[in-house]
Amino acid sequence: MGKPIIIEDYNPSWTVKFEEEKRHLKVIMKDKAIAIEHVGSTSVKGLGAKEIIDIMIGVEHLKDIEKFIDPLKDMGYQHISHAQFPNRRFFRKGLWRAGTHHLHVYEYGSKEWTSNLLFRDYLRTHPLALQEYQQLKKNLAEKHPFDRVAYTEAKAPFITDTIKKAENDKNNL
Secondary structure (H helix, E strand, O other), rough: OOOOOOEOOOOOOOOOOHHHHHHHHHHHHHHHHOOEEEEEEHHOOOOOEEEEEEEEEEEOOHHHHHHHHHHHHHOOEEEEOOOOOOEEEEEEEEEOOEEEEEEEEEEEOHHHHHHHHHHHHHHHHHHHHOOOHHHHHHHHHHHHOOOOHHHHHHEEEEHHHHHHHHHHHOOOO
């Protein structure tokens, strides 16, 4: 069944864990990683989250990641193929449905890359949106305690709407 979805209070150690992992990833990927970003809820100060460190790596070409599958495996990352996300390469560290780190690789500057940063940065700068997202996550964790797919799908409209707001803010600058 997997472990239950538990939204923990924000923990500053999440940033420390990201920075530690980022150092190791830089050693492996060298200049192929154009940028390595902390994304997801653990990257937003004050936001509760499942304790999974989401890391986003931007590369010039997704095919560049193929040569890193084995070195990432040596670091504890398993490559997971998701046909429904052709513009992303995904790796999980930890057990299925109980990972400790999620690694998302996108082409640097792609729509997916930009959307992740827009969402994170909007929550970092809009306290009301952060509070709303926090409450939504807690409600959904109670409603779907063992169904990560339903939990994730139910968050999607909020995320999409927030990205649109962030794009509008950016375009109106």
